[in-house]
Amino acid sequence: MEIEQFITKAVTTAIGALYGEVDPAQIQIQKTRREFEGDYTLVVFPLLKLTRKSPADTAGPIGEYLTAHYPEFASYNVISGFLNLSLSDRFWLDRFAAIADDEAFGTAPRTGRTIMVEYSSPNTNKPLHLGHIRNNLLGYSVAQILAARGHRVIKVNLVNDRGIHICKSMLAWKRYGQGETPASSGMKGDHLVGKYYVEFDKHYKAEIKELVAKGMEEDEAKKKAPIMLEAQEMLRRWEAKDPEVYSLWETMNGWVYEGFDVTYKALGVDFDKVYYESQTYLLGKSLVEEGLQKGIFFRKEDGSVWIDLTADGLDQKLLLRGDGTSVYMTQDLGTAFRRFEENNLDEMIYVVGNEQNYHFQVLKLILKKLGYDWSDHIYHLSYGMVELPEGKMKSREGTVVDADDLIRDMVETARDMSNELGKLDNCTPDEADAIVRTVGLGALKYFILKVDPKKTMLFDPRESIDFNGNTGPFIQYTHARIRSVLRKADETGIDYSGNPAQATLLPEETALIKALSDYPATVAAAAENFSPSLIASYIYDLAKQFNGYYHDHSILKEENPECRRFRLQLIAQIARILRKGSALLGIEMPERM
RNA sequence: GGUCUCAUAGUUCAAGGGAUAGAACGAGGGUUUCCUAAACCCUAAAUACAGGUUCGAGUCCUGUUGGGACUACCA
Numbered sequence: 001m002e003i004e005q006f007i008t009k010a011v012t013t014a015i016g017a018l019y020g021e022v023d024p025a026q027i028q029i030q031k032t033r034r035e036f037e038g039d040y041t042l043v044v045f046p047l048l049k050l051t052r053k054s055p056a057d058t059a060g061p062i063g064e065y066l067t068a069h070y071p072e073f074a075s076y077n078v079i080s081g082f083l084n085l086s087l088s089d090r091f092w093l094d095r096f097a098a099i100a101d102d103e104a105f106g107t108a109p110r111t112g113r114t115i116m117v118e119y120s121s122p123n124t125n126k127p128l129h130l131g132h133i134r135n136n137l138l139g140y141s142v143a144q145i146l147a148a149r150g151h152r153v154i155k156v157n158l159v160n161d162r163g164i165h166i167c168k169s170m171l172a173w174k175r176y177g178q179g180e181t182p183a184s185s186g187m188k189g190d191h192l193v194g195k196y197y198v199e200f201d202k203h204y205k206a207e208i209k210e211l212v213a214k215g216m217e218e219d220e221a222k223k224k225a226p227i228m229l230e231a232q233e234m235l236r237r238w239e240a241k242d243p244e245v246y247s248l249w250e251t252m253n254g255w256v257y258e259g260f261d262v263t264y265k266a267l268g269v270d271f272d273k274v275y276y277e278s279q280t281y282l283l284g285k286s287l288v289e290e291g292l293q294k295g296i297f298f299r300k301e302d303g304s305v306w307i308d309l310t311a312d313g314l315d316q317k318l319l320l321r322g323d324g325t326s327v328y329m330t331q332d333l334g335t336a337f338r339r340f341e342e343n344n345l346d347e348m349i350y351v352v353g354n355e356q357n358y359h360f361q362v363l364k365l366i367l368k369k370l371g372y373d374w375s376d377h378i379y380h381l382s383y384g385m386v387e388l389p390e391g392k393m394k395s396r397e398g399t400v401v402d403a404d405d406l407i408r409d410m411v412e413t414a415r416d417m418s419n420e421l422g423k424l425d426n427c428t429p430d431e432a433d434a435i436v437r438t439v440g441l442g443a444l445k446y447f448i449l450k451v452d453p454k455k456t457m458l459f460d461p462r463e464s465i466d467f468n469g470n471t472g473p474f475i476q477y478t479h480a481r482i483r484s485v486l487r488k489a490d491e492t493g494i495d496y497s498g499n500p501a502q503a504t505l506l507p508e509e510t511a512l513i514k515a516l517s518d519y520p521a522t523v524a525a526a527a528e529n530f531s532p533s534l535i536a537s538y539i540y541d542l543a544k545q546f547n548g549y550y551h552d553h554s555i556l557k558e559e560n561p562e563c564r565r566f567r568l569q570l571i572a573q574i575a576r577i578l579r580k581g582s583a584l585l586g587i588e589m590p591e592r593m
Numbered sequence: 594g595g596u597c598u599c600a601u602a603g604u605u606c607a608a609g610g611g612a613u614a615g616a617a618c619g620a621g622g623g624u625u626u627c628c629u630a631a632a633c634c635c636u637a638a639a640u641a642c643a644g645g646u647u648c649g650a651g652u653c654c655u656g657u658u659g660g661g662a663c664u665a666c667c668a
Contacts (some may be wrong), residue, residue, distance in 0.1 A: 041612090328668050
């Protein structure tokens with residue numbers, strides 16, 4: 001970023017001297033494409049109106065001016081409408097020294113802004129699946145990225161711990177569970193509760209079938225099935241804080257939380273604050289009252305409260321049921337209000353799937369109409385679904401990819417591959433466990449995060465996630481190799497600290513310094529777009545570039561000690577940025593693998 | 594029906610209106626007495642269709658076709 005600013009300034013001066021005042025928007029600097037000579041390129045097409053000359057005749061004098069007046073510019077060339085500028089080796093070496101000296105490189109100074117990121121938001125009636133994994137990894141990574149940009153970040157989880165779906169698993173457990181517990185069954189708590197959720201559905205379907213066989217309409221049977229009526233009764237008893245129901249609810253949710261904690265820990269995600277819907281579901285009613293008074297909402301004859309958004313191209317939306325109980329939107333209005341008030345938030349980010357685009361559109365609009373300007377600072381980070389080759393995952397059809405299973409499979413695959421390659425031969429069992437865990441999760445996380453969050457992505461359970469090519473392990477392997485070289489340098493007593501008296505650079509070395517220089521701008525872009533995938537592709541490119549360099553040029557065996565000193569410092573910085581960048585994705589870099 | 598979204602090699606993903614559309618997997622071929630071959634190098638292979646805006650379009654606009662999501666007094 002800084003470099004591009006410097007060039008833009010120099011170019012502006014040059015054009016000013018040669019052709020007169022230029023609109024800054026017309027100055028387009030971009031990185032020179034690899035197949036051309038040069039570091040940065042000025043696109044001259046937009047300038048032709050000002051210069052009234054051909055592209056070549058416009059570009060040539062600018063290049064001439066820059067190389068004559070600035071020592072930083074070593075040379076230039078013009079190809080059609082593009083002025084390619086090469087910066088001097090001295091410039092790049094200074095640049096490198098500045099990066100190496102900057103302990104906070106890639107981390108922005110404190111902004112004083114507070115941003116809340118809500119992610120995960122699970123239901124407590126079944127275990128987490130691949131969709132949740134994408135949500136969790138995205139939320140965690142975005143939080144890290146925003147923190148790196150100097151913001152104060154509050155990570156929160158809003159647990160959906162109440163409602164009819166919770167009662168379903170509770171009821172099924174009560175009826176058919178025979179006192180089964182995670183301890184007695186050896187099952188993880190969330191999976192055990194999920195089992196009874198499925199069990200409920202099985203019996204529910206059977207009852208519907210029975211009623212239909214007796215001549216009842218199917219829609220009617222769905223409402224009248226005894227098990228469903230009982231679940232609804234259970235919900236009413238829960239809301240009345242019936243001690244028996246309430247204690248069962250606490251027990252079973254406790255099992256689920258224990259299970260979730262294991263999964264969260266395995267994924268390496270965490271939260272600063274956990275909200276429970278059972279404690280927030282009554283919020284928002286005062287806002288409804290306020291809206292009614294302001295005449296923004298209206299009440300229908302049955303007592304239900306609505307807002308008419310047809311003028312905004314949307315529909316009418318229910319805000320309060322006829323019986324005065326709240327709905328999802330009521331709660332979300334309430335929690336948003338409370339969060340902004342209590343935390344003095346500058347921004348609130350909801351990491352929620354794109355199936356809820358409509359909901360958030362309405363939420364923002366309602367708050368706006370109520371006169372809360374902070375509604376502009378609500379951002380729905382709307383990510384795409386993870387689909388299977390057959391389409392969307394459906395829990396009822398048993399096509400979900402379970403989070404715990406997938407994590408376990410990844411680690412086991414990492415173990416098999418590592419053993420096959422003989423990578424764990426000199427490790428203690430503990431070291432081996434740590435490595436395969438890091439690599440397996442690295443593969444999974446990179447696989448998910450390299451995709452643009454907005455896009456629907458595909459996961460094929462029949463094909464295992466790759467460990468070669470554009471993958472997490474590729475980057476981890478690159479890092480491990482660098483660390484290995486640096487270890488060897490230390491072991492053989494090579495001291496590579498201090499300023500290298502290196503004066504010239506290989507083109508690959510210039511390219512690597514250039515890549516390192518791009519890191520802060522990459523983090524900034526990732527933060528602006530809420531897109532960890534930008535970081536993923538950045539660290540992949542950096543690793544790829546290093547691998548080519550490493551293949552062609554010896555580091556430890558380089559005979560010129562100053563050259564060797566520089567190379568060791570260079571690769572140390574590459575390892576550092578690989579580690580920093582991947583940390584923003586929640587991916588660890590092993591010392592060896 | 595309405596609203597929104599997506600369409601790029603065989604497959605999974607890239608490409609802030611800019612040069613000859615990049616990678617990876619898969620396919621074919623090659624590299625190891627040399628710092629970790631989970632690596633490196635070479636070959637073949639793609640912008641759904643039709644218009645438009647622009648000096649310049651995978652990218653912006655319109656239409657067509659084909660996917661997906663949403664459109665509950667569920668959360």
